[in-house]
Amino acid sequence: MTKIALITGASRGLGRNTALSIARGGGDVIITYQSRREDADSVVAEIEAMGRRALAFQLDMSDVAAFAPFAERLRVALRETWGRETFDHLVNNAGHGDFALIGETTEEQFDRLVDVHFKGVFFLTQALLPLIADGGRIVNLSTGLTRITAPGWSAYAAVKGAIEVLSRYMAKELGSRGIAVNTVAPGAIETDFFGGAVRDTPDFNKLFAEMTALGRVGVPADIGPMIASLLTQDNRWINAQRIEVSGGQGI
Secondary structure, three states: OOOEEEEOOOOOHHHHHHHHHHHHOOOEEEEEEOOOHHHHHHHHHHHHHOOOOEEEEEOOOOOHHHHHHHHHHHHHHHHHHHOOOOEEEEEEOOOOOOOOOHHHOOHHHHHHHHHHHHHHHHHHHHHHHHHEEEEEEEEEEOOHHHOOOOOOOHHHHHHHHHHHHHHHHHHHHHHHHOOEEEEEEEOOEOOOHHHHHHHHOHHHHHHHHHOEOOOOOEOHHHHHHHHHHHOOHHHOOOOOOEEEEOOOEOO
16 A cells, blocks of 8 residues: 655755655655745645655644644545545654844744744644554654754754654654654755755855765755655664764764
């Protein structure tokens, strides 16, 4: 039976590459987006061009009240599109960056990071648990900044650290259902994350490249296939792990 993966924030960047990597491997994909409908439709079209099925739904990860209605829409879509009541894999990818020193971080910045990266992941996963098939997989996205420090990223890294702890607890609590849960922690990647800072600022790009053993920053194609591989039977025994995918950043 074809596996179905749900990836949040997959209209661009790492989420988009992950969705396409899963489709190339023979999976079907459901993606969410916050505001970029045209980009989401483009991802769906690319997946369908591979002969796979795909759907896109709008979802704001900071709006916990929207999760129950989203789960119901998803339940209907699964039944109508696949004739199924469940999907197999959840990739909690959606997020944003916010740069500020500890002494300058506002409560609004802090709350937004918590709401999207931690509270949203916790309660969306909770809402979707009845729809995730036994034996499925959950992948939560973290960051290399939980291992190394860079001034200005304290709040962002702290909520990602919370995700790493949450992932281990998910693995423990969901193990009886055969659901494996892992964290993937990318290093610096050339995307439009934080306004495309790593991609579009030469000095910033050079700084992170010099910190990386392989001598460059990453690109989405360095991350998406790795996440897709975690969802395959080949990696069925990897569970409760933090897996950094950074080219050897900061070693």
